[in-house]
Amino acid sequence: MKVLMFGWEFPPHISGGLGTASYGLTKGFVQQGDVEIKFCIPKPYGDEDNSFLRIVAMNSVPIVWKDVNHDYVNSRIGKVMTPEEYYRYREHIYSDFSYMHTNDLGCMEFAGGYPDNLHDEINNYSIIAGVVARTEEFDIIHSHDWLTYPAGIHAKQVSGKKLVIHVHATDFDRSRGNVNPTVYAIEKNGMDNADHIFCVSELTRQTVIHKYHQHPSKVSTLHNAVTPLEQEILDIVPKKIPNEKVVTFLGRITMQKGPEYFVEAAAQVLKKTKNIRFCMAGSGDMMNDMIRLVAQRGISDRFHFPGFMRGRQVYECLKASDVYIMPSVSEPFGISPLEAMQCDVPTIISKQSGCAEILDKCIKTDYWDINAMADAIYSICNNESLYEYLKVEGRKEVDSITWEDVALKLRRMYEKVLGW
């Protein structure tokens, strides 16, 4: 089975759960053997793991014909694409895009990540998708998240192949209901044109059905999983402060993640006990508000903001924690609690998180119920048996959630969509 996938990020250069999920899913999928995946991303850095799939660098696919020699192409983009591939794509330029801003190779540059001109980048991405779709051979198109829906639709129109889209989040999650009309329009258009829609949780599926008016039979749930930790990560020795417990929040400090509920719960806990520290790792538009709120509650001495973390730092932080908490107001899935559980950290999540649907060995509270949250934190920190139980059983549970199983389900769905 040949799949053309459109994605926006891929490890190690990620800013959220989307890249991690894309990696896990594709890696699990190729285990099945007879699978070939071409994964398009706007701006690869060349250090991506392409041992099991082919990464298509969208910023190296020409849309304007330029006469460039082999060596020059190799020196310019050899890191991410061979000159042969470049020439093959050049054969399939389908329209005159010389009015667009292109570089010496006839390609469009991407800033990468989520820049201010995101809507332009989305549009450019879908123009390039037309070239890719005309060049490559594939059975099905798979678009990850709204940024790549237009590209998916374009590829579908060009090739006539079926399009499935993968909803990792909706704008309703990001905005607590105040959706951005442009984003909504892109999302809705993608869903309307898709032959099938995957959602990362039942929670998201309901949003897609009710807020985007999709027919339930067209929408199915495909929960995320986790990639087993590498030995290097497993070997990290946890740095623990003696006689102190650390409660960690790790994620973007934005409205969607409910950071203020964490601060309020921390204030409750600190009224009663002094040997617990709180850590809010990450950055985001609400960070300054949170620093102010912490000061207002008078708990700054026990509440820390270490800032944005990546790679190994994340795991060092998790391993040093005694409790992980994710009080998200609306979380389509939320892969981070699973990672915390992999690091043997007892976890508290909000019931409004998609991962709550598949996790059992963790504590679930309503995101607004700061009393319940405080109680759970206090209980884990003060009762050794609960800590041990959640640590051991949580690890076991999360180890049984594998991408291979998810990929098997994905395969069945593909086949259903294709009528195989």
Place this chain on the structure above:
Amino acid sequence: MKTICFYFELHQIRQLKRYRFFDIGSDHYYYDDYANESMTMELAEKSYVPALKTMLEMIRENNGAFKVAFSVSGVGLEMLELYAPQVIELLHEINKTGCCEFLCEPYSHGLSSLASKEVFMEEVMRQNRKIKELFGKKPKVLRNSGLIYSDEIGEMASQMGFKGMLSEGAKHILAWKSPHFVYNCASASNLKLLLRDYKLSDDISLRFSNPEWSEYPLFAETYIDWIAQFPEEEKVINIFMNLSAIGMAQPLDSHILDFMKALPACAAQRGITFSTPSEVIDNHKSVGPLEVPYPLSWMDEERDASSWLGNTLQREAFSKLYSVAERIMLTDDKKLKQDFDYLQAAENLRFMTTKQNGIITERCIYESPYDAFTNYMNILGDFLARVRAQYPDMDNEELGALQQMIENQEVEIVQLEAEVEQLKTKLATKEKKAAKKAAAAPVEEAPVEAPVAEEKPKRKCVRKPKAE
């Protein structure tokens, strides 16, 4: 002639309220009165009252041929007294017919039998007195909470003067043996055991109204036929269940009361009688000892203590609670003793089970086992602090030193008493001499008091070095 022994358990725990950790130290009332009242009233209305009325009718209509046994936990009795006294009235009426027996059980409906012999015996005897006060007869048969039984528990029951105990006819204990005989405790041969026939009991309490069950609908004729078809020598059929099975687990519109009512007549036709546990014990010899090294119970498929003590959470809560058992036995604080009773109730631990056996566990106000654990441990945190306020924690060394001191003092007291005796005799002889002397020269009196004054400083200097 076969006989059926019906036994019903009445129990209602005192529900704990939502208790957050910041309530620790400031709020010492742990119970949800509204839930307690409404749940007890619901239980009485839907189950206890109609079921007991039916049984009263059955006894009257069959001129005493129908017999039944009940046990009401002490905590359950308190709840009924408070919120549903009509149930107790009914029990009195049934008691008056003479066709019923009341059994004894631990007052709290807790697991003290697995934790502390002293607590277990104390609360069983307390319950015994309460039942005697209420129903006029001292129970002779014991049923432990959850029908938990082991050789050790049997021995304790026998020491307390019980002649029989109820337990579960668990397959892993009985193997090829049948529960339809009377057995005796392996470590106390005078204690007889009645074992529950779980198939026949569960047919009524679990499956009766289930339309997917192959035997649905079950009629009294069929049921009695099953019993009649057992081999000739299998005489005793023990059917034990919670009384709430009638009306709650099996709703009244399933005609379960009609089924019950039809039983005595069907049994009479086939020459089957009804007996109370005491009658069974008096009329049947034990066929042999039953060895039960590990506790068994009537709960879950495993029939052991794992639904209360299966995971680490439950075990921590359990051990923390009973860690202060000795101190509770010492105290005179009624409130503290009462809270200990309520906190012991086995359901509190059951809410924390993480077993996944396909059946949805009833957890009352709790959403998850962790929620149940957290709430219970918060309450326990407050409770333990109250106990410690009265009887502070001591490490073993300190305790040993104090014990040593008490022992030393005892030795010292004996020594001093001997000394006092000696001095008294000395004094007496001196007095005699003095009296003689006084007869000769009555002016000298001072030397008579001298030995008494000598004794006091002597005692002080002996005690001081030893106490250190």
